[in-house]
Amino acid sequence: MSDILINHVYKRFAVPGNEVVALKDINLDIASGEFICLLGPSGCGKSTLLNAIAGFSHPTEGSITVGGRPVVDPGPDRGMVFQEYALFPWMTVFKNVRFGLEVKGVANDVADARVRELLDMLGLSEFGERFPKDLSGGMRQRVAIARVLALDSPVLLMDEPFGALDALTRRSLQDELLKIWARLGKTIVFVTHSIEEAIYLADRIVVLTYRPGTLKRDIRVEMPRPRDAASPEFNTLKRELSRLVSEEQQRHEAAERAGLTTD
Amino acid sequence: MRRNTWLAALQGAVVPLVLLAIWQAASSSGLVNAKILPSPVAVAVRWWAYLAPAEPYDPANGGYVAWLFSGELIMDAMGSLYRVVMGFLVGAVLALPMGLAMGASRAAFRWLNPLVEVLRPIPPIAYIPLSILWFGLGNPPAIFLISLGAFFPVLVNTIAGVRQVDGIYLRAARNLGAGPLTIFRRVMLPAATPYILSGVRIGIGTAFIVVIVSEMIAVNNGLGFRILEAREYFWSDKIIAGMLTIGLLGLAIDSGVTRINNHLLRWHRGLEH
CATH class of the missing domain: 1.20.5 (Single alpha-helices involved in coiled-coils or other helix-helix interfaces)
Incomplete structure (x- = not known):
């Protein structure tokens, strides 16, 4: 059974004097428990597609169902991790992670125990009473991951979550995420513009084209994990993906030079 | 260090x-001329006389502490402080919900903002004649004027505070399953507190200005009344003593408010502890 079904999805934006087709006829079946990366240069509509799955914006045409239910609103069945962390700065780490449980109406002692378990799992036990401003970027993203894991949602949506982190922190969070995924069996839709990150993480990599955003290529990654970035298979795939992505990047730059876009 | x-x-x-x-x-x-500008020593002596209890200590009239604080200056300062607190509370309690509504709802903003924009530039002092007509003399007109002075800074900052809430927090909260009421109470309100508290600080400052003016017209005690009374007797040393007291009291209120703010905003970036 497919966990996420994306059916003929179009997304058009009105811009002054023009119309941008951000997504054009996207069809995608994502299986339950699959780790999928959406890859492409900026402006290819990968975040637009993620936001549509999250329910933050509605497709102009087409439909999206998650776990058999059509997406109409954002909801805790599709936990989202943002690049900007989006932690509530006025809450301690503990309260941030607890927020979703409180909203759900989980009993106090059950919620507390669950939060402690999650903080422990992400190596945050010592930081429960800190405020987000006192944490590093990597720590903040760990808290954000703990916060969506608290929802126990079958689907995790991640919008370039490690994009703002340094290379070492990034790798350690990628490993952490793979561990969590192996342990909890979530379906993960992960947006990135890093080819290496996509190969390191995903079961399946979907490359999107620059405006209009369409599916350019859908590649299954069969390499066993942990994957070695120095291995020949890794680099063969990397070369192929680089070629695909840079074609789209060139279209993006051409559009910029023609003054069609500023993003 | x-x-x-x-x-x-x-x-x-x-x-x-x-x-x-x-x-x-x-x-x-x-x-x-010492009548125009008395010497610092004369001011200090007068200040002490103003501060010290008027009557000698008599256990029949109550406890020692009550006697200690029975000086005219203490009574005046308490009177002024009472009016500031009452006026500020009335103003802020009205401004806060209205500001939250105007910040959160475009419709509420469209209905109320034109009126606010017309009334806001009228200084509270311009309401003095009307306040006497409506409330007579004594504390009521003073508290009315002070509440006006506190109302607008709190209102305007609350509106701005709610409006500047970063959309990413709202998106995160919706994603975590929060409904509109939870989002308002647990996301928009705390996210707006830095603005609201700076409105509170400005509001208290304005209330303190207005209390002095209102005491010059409507009541028979308080620091503002006392320095005007001293002018009638040509007690310039007492005028200056009263003014310095006003300055010190204002400083004490402001540093108290700042300390409370720092505690409430301990989560906020860029704050010195």
Whole structure:
């Protein structure tokens, strides 16, 4: 059974004097428990597609169902991790992670125990009473991951979550995420513009084209994990993906030079 | 660190001490008329007399502490403080919900903002004639004027605070399953507190200005009343003593509010503890 079904999805934006087709006829079946990366240069509509799955914006045409239910609103069945962390700065780490449980109406002692378990799992036990401003970027993203894991949602949506982190922190969070995924069996839709990150993480990599955003290529990654970035298979795939992505990047730059876009 | 603090305090005292010395020299030499500008020593003596209990201690009239605080200055300061607190509370309690509504709802903003924009530039002092007509004399007109002074800063900052809430927090909260009421209470309100509290600080400052003015017209005690009364008797030393008291009280209120703010905003970036 497919966990996420994306059916003929179009997304058009009105811009002054023009119309941008951000997504054009996207069809995608994502299986339950699959780790999928959406890859492409900026402006290819990968975040637009993620936001549509999250329910933050509605497709102009087409439909999206998650776990058999059509997406109409954002909801805790599709936990989202943002690049900007989006932690509530006025809450301690503990309260941030607890927020979703409180909203759900989980009993106090059950919620507390669950939060402690999650903080422990992400190596945050010592930081429960800190405020987000006192944490590093990597720590903040760990808290954000703990916060969506608290929802126990079958689907995790991640919008370039490690994009703002340094290379070492990034790798350690990628490993952490793979561990969590192996342990909890979530379906993960992960947006990135890093080819290496996509190969390191995903079961399946979907490359999107620059405006209009369409599916350019859908590649299954069969390499066993942990994957070695120095291995020949890794680099063969990397070369192929680089070629695909840079074609789209060139279209993006051409559009910029023609003054069609500023993003 | 500690040495620097002392040094800074010492540095800050230099200019006032020099000015005091010049002032004292000018007075002692008879260069200025003591009726116009009394000497610092005369002001200090008068200040003490103003502060000290008027009657000798008598256990029959209540406890020692009550006697200790029975001086005219203490009574005046308490009177002024009472009006500031009451006026501020009335103003803020009205401004806060209205500001939250106007910040959160475009419709509420469209309905109310034109009225607010017309009334806001009218200084509270311009309401003095009307306040006497409506409330007579005594505390009610004073509290009315002070609440007006506190109302607008709190209102305007609350509106701005709610409007500047970063959309990413709202998106995160919706994603975590929060409904509109939870989002308002647990996301928009705390996210707006830095703005609201700076409105509170400005509001209290304005309330303190208005209390002095209102005491000059409507009531028979308070620091504002006292310095106007002293002018009628040509007690310029008492005028200056009263003014310095006003300054110190204002400073005490402001540093108290700042400390509360720092505690409430301890999560906020870029705050010194």
